[in-house]
């Protein structure tokens with residue numbers, strides 16, 4: 001039987017799992033629009049012209065016997081990307097390796113998905129669709145893997161003086177009660193006349 005090659009942007013999960021197939025490939029990072037929007041700000045001048053960072057990915061399908069009979073589709077997904085983030089301490093661009101490794105089990109419907117034990121941290125449950133966009137899934141996972149506050153372990157050089165001098169970049173946080181007191185005082189004065 002002739003086997004048609006899989007399109008990772010419209011994966012046939014059932015076939016992937018039945019055939020225990022493994023697919024691998026790369027995508028340019030810029031093809032991930034949502035992730036790219038987060039990263040372009042930090043990326044200016046940080047890498048040589050013409051060098052487009054890539055996302056390297058792998059997906060492996062398998063069937064797992066269900067307790068009540070039948071089989072369940074399971075995929076193991078992994079992806080790596082080297083992105084450029086801006087260090088929140090010294091504000092210089094920094095290369096940051098992103099790695100994702102996750103297992104997904106497929107069920108037939110949203111109702112079935114709701115019945116699955118939500119405390120299982122080892123895998124996520126997805127509803128089986130005819131066409132599955134692997135890139136979208138991997139982009140979601142890469143976004144989740146981004147650090148909330150990216151920072152060098154050790155910044156490359158003494159922090160630039162401009163960071164300290166520039167109050168706009170890092171204004172001292174006003175004390176919340178001080179602001180409230182100021183508001184109150186102003187309000188009190190205004191009301192006194194009326």
Ligand SMILES: [Zn+2]
Pocket residue numbers: 087088089090091092151152154155156
């Ligand atoms: Zn730094």
